[in-house]
Amino acid sequence: MPHYKKHKIPLLWLRRHTSGREFMLVSSVLVGFTAGLAAVVLKSLVHYVQLLLAYGNRLLDQPYWLVVFPVVGILLTVLVVQVFFNGSIGRGTANVLYTISQKSSLVERHKMYSHVLTSAITAGFGGSAGLESPIVVTGSAIGSNYGSDYHLNYRDRTLLLACGAAAGIAAVFNAPIAGVLFAIEVLLTDISIAAFTPLIISAVVGTLCSRFILEEEILFNIGQRDFFAAGHVPYYVLLGILAGIVSVYYTRMALRVEEVFESYQTKVYTRALVGGALLGLLIMLFPPLFGEGYDSIMVLERNNADKLLQDSWLAFFGTNEWLVLGFVGALALMKVFATTLTIASGGNGGNFAPSMFVGACAGYFFSRIINLLQISNLPVSSFAMVGMAGILSGVMHAPLTAVFLIAEITGGYTLMIPLMIVSASSFAMVKFFEPYSLDTKKLAQKGQLLKGNKDRTILHIMKISHLIESDFQPVAPEATLGELVQVIAHSRRNIFPVVNAARGLEGIIYLENVREIMFKTEKYDTVRVRELMVKPPAAVQFNDSMAEVMKKFDESGAWNLPVLRQEEYLGFVSKSSIFTKYRKLLIKTTNA
Incomplete structure (x- = not known):
């Protein structure tokens, strides 16, 4: 009997004595709970590190520490990644997404903790980026x-991967619906009704973890202040256009x-500095660029934007409303560079x-x-909140996630229409301008982005290296007919590659093309293979994608x-072997 760790034995017993669906429901609870705990740990670590640094900043009374801390944080992150x-x-x-499409949803084990730490x-330490992607x-x-530990197939492993992501997002924002929608919109290439239940369970469990454990000041929640007025619809449309731009x-x-920064790829410490x-x-x-930016969002939501100027050099010029407005607009533009x-x-x-920070700034700026121009009297708080959904939708290409996330963190659905x-x-x-999101554009350019097309997904899982057939007997170009x-x-084959001494493919010989001459014994010593070979109709390179x-x-x-590595002959790939492999993978990815 294989050796299993003791903590796995109960679940292994459960898997043997329950249906696949029942086991997935139990698994979704465990994955959601673990991912929720990871989110709690991450949010708590950041909160208490910043409290510690804030105490040090007050003790030293030197504002330049806000500049030094992010540099130290990036250098420490690079050091940890390089060493460990x-x-x-x-x-x-x-x-x-790359792991789902190219690595059969097999994520490296260290990523269960490496992203939390880094x-x-x-x-x-004040790095101007969010915790949601980690x-x-x-x-x-x-x-x-x-899924790997309990030997689940590709479909179930991918679903549990999405369950973990949904639970993490749900725990970070205390927003289970947004967690489910994020998993569906961004991660899953194929979704069925049966997949919703595990996703919902994981998201709810992750949310409960954050609600029970995290303190109120660590969670990002905003109370609903204003209500939707139908007369403001044209302004919401204009805000949507601005958010798109x-x-x-x-x-x-x-x-x-x-x-x-790609030119510094090998000089990691130089790049960090x-x-x-x-x-x-x-x-x-622009001091509000320090950290994630949720504190600044709450300041804008409360229409107290002048507070953002307090630690800025612009405070020297006072808190003129137009100066504050210009500062907020500049923050929206500069946050992109900072992140x-x-x-x-x-x-x-x-x-x-x-994205949410930029959206809050854009919504505040617009309203x-x-x-100020006395064109209308718009609720600044609502426009700041709705602006977050606009930028989040545009940058992440996840409009449903954006709508329900803002609805959930504001504690109500009175802004549902303007959010939509x-x-x-x-x-x-x-x-219209960017068919792919910021996170997926590079994958799409490399042909590695798979969404909603099961045929392409399976083709990308398949690799040429697993399909090469090497039992084709090669012949030298100077060999005789005999x-x-x-x-x-x-040989059992009817195709014969003509390969030179350097393993280069010079041509191929089809049995049907030499069937007549091969019985003319008088030509055995006079006719050379080079005279009989033909050029292959096409050649496959070892690094070609299956779609190619x-x-x-x-x-x-x-x-x-024939399959080549540059000019070197490796073997042949057959259409029938591809079809056979495709059928096996189709069964593997669709059946429990």
Whole structure:
């Protein structure tokens, strides 16, 4: 009997004595509970680290510590990653999507804790990034490894991965519906009605963890203040258009900054110092960029934006309303740079919370400028909240998540109509200019993004290396017809690759093409293989994706194609073996 750890024995017994559906329901509770605890630990670590640093800042009474702390945090994060995790931990939601499509939803075990540790250091020391992407990776790793430990198939393992992510998001925001919708909109490539129940259970359990354990000041909750007025609909539409424009700016500017830092890929500490120094400079000019930014969001929601100026050098000029408005608008633009510098320089975090920060600033800016110009009298609090949904929808390409997240954290659904208007308007505009979200654009450019297409998903799971057939007998181009006949006599194949001394493929010989001449013994010593070979209709490269391979089969009409590594001959791949493998994977990914 295989050796199992004692804590696994009860669940192994349960799996043997229950149906697959019942076991998944129990598993969703355990995954949701563990991911919820991970979210609680992460939020608590960041909260208490920042309390400690705030005490030190008051003790020293030196504002430059707000500049130094983020640099220290990024350097510590890079050091931890280099020393303990071999220089890479795979950041962001895009990494989870890549794992689903390219690695059969098998997430590395260390990601169950590495992202909690590194993101707590980054955000705790004031890095201008969110904790949501790290908790998504953590929850996904918990669900994936649970599925691997109990030998679940690809479909169930992927569902538990999504359950972990849903529980993490739900726990961070105290928003179970948003957690479920995030898993469906962002992570899952295929969803059935049966999958909703485990997702809901995990999200609810994760939410209960945060409600029972976390203190009120750690949770991000905003009380509903204003109500929806039908007369404000045109302004909500305009805010949605503005949110779409800002979202496009956010996506494109973030990608450009990342490209600049890619040249420092091997110089990790130099990258951390340069990025940290630039981030520190931005925070010196705009102190609200320090940390995730939820405190600033609450200030804007309460229409107390002048408080954001208190620690800024602009406070020297007073708190003129237009000055405050300009400062808030600048914060929306600069937050993109601050967040991207934090992540690109080696810190760990995501764009979820920064998107909400930018949205709150955009909503406040829009409503206040309308009010100051006396065009209308708009509720600033509502527009700040709805603006968060607009930018979140545009940057993350998750409008349903955005709508229900803001509805849940505001404790009511009175803003549901404006939330839907702004999110839909923003999303429609962004999709026109940017078909993919910030997190998935690079994956899409590499052809590694799979959403809602089971055929493509299965094709991406399949690898050429597992399909190469090497029992085709090669012949040398200078071999005689007689030598070729001897090879044919001892082969079960009807195709023969012509391979030179350097393992290069020069051509192929089809049995039907030489069937007539092979019986003319008088030509055995005079006719060479080089004279009989033909060029293959196409050749497959070892690193081709399966989609590219199938395209070559369709265009050539062949049933067997040679596989090369550069010019080196490796073997053949057949259409029939691909179909056989496809059927097996289809059964594996759809059946319990």
